[in-house]
Amino acid sequence: xxKVHVLVHLxxxxxxxxxxxxxxxxxxxxHGGVAAVRVGKSFRLEIDAxxxxxxxxEIERLCHETLSNPLLEEYTWEVEPS
Amino acid sequence: MSARWAVVIFPGSNCDRDxxxxxxxxxxxxxxxxxxxxxxxxxxxxxxxxGGFSYGDYLRAGALAAMSxxxxxxxxxxxxxxxxxxxxxGFQVLCEAGLLPGVLTKNDxxxxxxxxxxxxxxxNGGPFAGTGLxxxxxxxxxxxxxxxxxxxxxxxRDAIERHVAFRYCDPLGDVSRRANPNGSVDNIAGVTNAAGxxxxxxxxxxxAVEALLGGTDGLRILQAMQDWVAGVRAG
Numbered sequence: 564x565x566k567v568h569v570l571v572h573l574x575x576x577x578x579x580x581x582x583x584x585x586x587x588x589x590x591x592x593x594h595g596g597v598a599a600v601r602v603g604k605s606f607r608l609e610i611d612a613x614x615x616x617x618x619x620x621e622i623e624r625l626c627h628e629t630l631s632n633p634l635l636e637e638y639t640w641e642v643e644p645s
Numbered sequence: 646m647s648a649r650w651a652v653v654i655f656p657g658s659n660c661d662r663d664x665x666x667x668x669x670x671x672x673x674x675x676x677x678x679x680x681x682x683x684x685x686x687x688x689x690x691x692x693x694x695x696g697g698f699s700y701g702d703y704l705r706a707g708a709l710a711a712m713s714x715x716x717x718x719x720x721x722x723x724x725x726x727x728x729x730x731x732x733x734x735g736f737q738v739l740c741e742a743g744l745l746p747g748v749l750t751k752n753d754x755x756x757x758x759x760x761x762x763x764x765x766x767x768x769n770g771g772p773f774a775g776t777g778l779x780x781x782x783x784x785x786x787x788x789x790x791x792x793x794x795x796x797x798x799x800x801x802r803d804a805i806e807r808h809v810a811f812r813y814c815d816p817l818g819d820v821s822r823r824a825n826p827n828g829s830v831d832n833i834a835g836v837t838n839a840a841g842x843x844x845x846x847x848x849x850x851x852x853a854v855e856a857l858l859g860g861t862d863g864l865r866i867l868q869a870m871q872d873w874v875a876g877v878r879a880g
Contacts, residue, residue, distance in 0.1 A: 578753070581755065630704070634796065
């Protein structure tokens with residue numbers, strides 16, 4: 564099993580109101596050094612494939628068409644040690 | 646003969662009964678309810694995708710419903726010219742399915758907004774306005790959503806401008822920043838596809854069909870759809 568970790572975030576040009584609210588709250592709680600917070604989603608996939616090359620296209624399609632909405636979001640993924 | 650309607654129901658839909666009641670008891674038309682695992686029948690003139698929290702809003706609002714089996718038949722109908730109206734979560738589903746441009750994201754206030762709003766109709770005739778809802782007319786309809794912030798990237802704004810159906814406005818029809826409940830770009834509350842037969846909107850026309858319950862402005866949109874189908878049939 565190939566273990567893949569996908570991270571999805573709002574694109575840098577999209578205002579992250581949730582992240583902003585969290586930053587304000589942690590600043591108020593005394594964490595004055597936190598300059599910015601961006602909220603995202605994390606997905607851990609287990610894919611039945613012998614290696615990353617065999618699965619690359621499918622992972623890309625999955626990230627682009629399903630796990631993120633490219634109008635608002637961007638993604639990164641990496642293979643984790645199994 | 647009146648139009649034949651289908652109301653699509655996903656697990657987590659919660660405005661399907663409102664829609665069925667508005668259509669069956671107020672507009673007095675024929676309605677079939679279609680479960681998400683089934684297909685919309687061939688002989689249908691109008692499809693309603695109702696509000697709610699389909700699939701618990703998991704992943705993104707509307708994203709999983711957009712991939713459900715019933716949507717293949719909705720897509721076929723839409724391409725054939727059947728009228729499709731998606732309200733609230735239904736609007737989110739149609740965007741995620743690629744049947745409408747753009748996407749709906751978290752309200753910029755971070756609050757679930759649940760109250761009446763005013764809308765200016767930008768529709769210039771067509772299936773959702775006909776002659777009964779002139780361009781510039783102000784409607785009052787309820788909203789109830791946490792993810793109603795409509796977004797299209799700047800490079801697509803010009804292209805969708807002609808397809809904006811409704812904008813949030815004040816009671817006099819002025820499209821102001823203050824009248825925008827959720828941060829939607831250009832106060833957009835509803836859009837159609839390029840062909841003009843698919844409409845998505847965040848406010849709920851099916852909840853404004855009886856004077857006793859606060860207003861009948863929603864009926865004007867549903868009635869326009871009825872009249873359109875009757876007109877097409879009459880040739």
